[in-house]
């Protein structure tokens with residue numbers, strides 16, 4: 001399973017990128033707003049991310065409402081950098097827009113997916129990525145991982161994973177915890193997009209910390225240094 005980072009924060013992206021494990025970036029309007037982003041700077045910000053992560057897919061979300069507006073905005077966003085992926089929320093308008101954009105070679109990440117039928121519709125429309133949300137099910141006391149399992153099974157039953165020209169990868173989104181990451185990998189999701197705080201948690205384990213402390217203490221005995 002590949003790791004994307006789910007943030008619009010340049011420092012977080014830079015640091016995660018430096019780990020050498022990053023395969024992409026996802027952003028959304030809330031994440032951009034969290035950085036104090038302004039509309040006038042949005043495109044420049046996306047270009048900066050794309051340049052920092054050259055060659056990696058960077059999802060920039062459209063806020064357009066109609067199919068025509070989504071297509072226009074999608075074309076424009078994709079012209080900003082070769083690695084832009086246009087993120088669209090699943091709805092009738094975005095399915096039609098995805099069909100048009102995909103035919104032009106513009107990659108679409110269909111977001112706000114909460115059910116297998118939504119994911120199947122997105123894949124049929126030609127979405128390059130489909131993003132089922134996990135954490136938001138947990139927020140309403142439902143099992144987000146169960147829901148993800150259904151989406152993964154439904155997509156993997158068909159050809160989207162096998163045909164490179166018509167590939168649809170599953171991005172596990174709304175990831176909050178290392179356990180979400182583990183469960184997504186167990187289910188065979190292609191990608192998890194993870195906020196930086198959760199990514200750092202993925203790196204840690206109390207036994208690793210304990211092991212390091214022991215090595216250091218024992219090494220001091222070897223070197224005779226305090």
Ligand code: G3P
Pocket residue numbers: 006026028133135136173174175193
């Ligand atoms: O990728 C979508 C993600 O950012 C949503 O996460 O935590 O707002 O549910 P969250």
